[in-house]
């Protein structure tokens with residue numbers, strides 16, 4: 001998409017896409033301004049002129065989470081899980097994340113003949129295991145989670161039967177909801193030291209608790225938001241490190257590794273776009289966006305904006321400063337950023353500790369079908385033990 005972004009930044013930085021019925025915004029400053037101004041640019045899809053009420057309860061759940069609520073409700077919903085995701089709390093998880101990574105690598109490297117698939121063998125299983133454990137969900141359920149979260153982020157490709165696609169999405173949302181509902185009810189009775197318990201027992205400012213739907217939505221959000229995204233951060237990092245020949249440079253050097261991962265978030269942002277709804281008529285560049293219009297905010301394009309970054313189209317592993325928008329910006333800045341960063345760091349420090357000469361295999365890569373998530377379906381690599 002990067003060449004297209006560049007053209008759009010130059011020729012049509014803010015434009016109306018009649019086929020999608022929404023605006024697109026491509027430049028860094030405009031993207032950042034929109035994310036910064038949550039009064040004018042709401043995350044709540046219900047405020048869009050073309051909003052259609054979801055037909056069932058399951059689908060509506062995610063709409064009641066922090067991701068799709070504006071302040072003040074946003075702040076209350078986020079407040080419930082803010083503590084456990086702070087950098088300091090997340091740092092405590094490092095030994096356990098190393099353990100899980102080692103388990104995965106033991107398994108993979110044991111019978112790998114110098115070949116593995118970064119996505120399926122490593123970058124997918126780790127975040128699922130970590131978030132499942134944090135939530136308090138048994139690890140046996142993780143294959144189920146993969147299927148669920150994969151389905152939920154898929155966009156309807158042009159050639160699919162929309163009816164069948166919608167039906168599948170609904171079905172998955174319901175299954176997931178039923179599963180979490182059981183856990184929620186159980187934790188209400190017997191709270192433990194896990195996120196589901198935090199979600200159901202934490203009191204809001206007025207002494208109330210999250211409603212059943214809000215608790216459920218929050219569980220599903222944490223699961224979905226953290227999996228595919230982190231998988232693609234790791235996968236995209238392998239591609240970047242391979243192309244820029246950085247594996248040896250980041251091996252054993254946590255500082256270099258951390259900086260390089262930030263550059264991956266800029267250069268190959270796992271989340272390419274977010275949406276907003278204008279709450280009033282507002283001018284951005286030469287365009288007037290109408291109240292109730294939907295806006296696609298292209299983080300992935302802002303992150304390549306040559307107006308903001310020198311050598312924007314080059315992967316610069318030691319780029320500093322690096323004010324990328326890969327985790328968003330402002331009120332909805334990614335809650336899971338410290339966790340995602342830690343997972344990525346641990347994956348590479350453990351992997352590179354055990355293998356040498358990592359090379360992306362010379363095969364055709366298939367991009368993910370989603371236009372909002374950037375990554376590939378699988379990434380075969382070769383290495384020496």
Ligand code: HEM
Pocket residue numbers: 035043066067068078131221222223225226227229230233269270271274275299325326327328329331332333334335336337339340
């Ligand atoms: C929000 C990206 C990992 C949970 C966001 C947003 C972005 C993002 C761009 C902003 C959404 C908006 O402005 O509308 C990413 C990327 C990740 C990642 C690139 C991995 C590399 C995670 C993880 C978790 C998580 C591991 C949790 C386990 C959330 C939540 C929000 C969010 C709950 C909503 C925050 C709010 O609305 O206040 N993420 N994310 N993310 N992310 Fe992440």
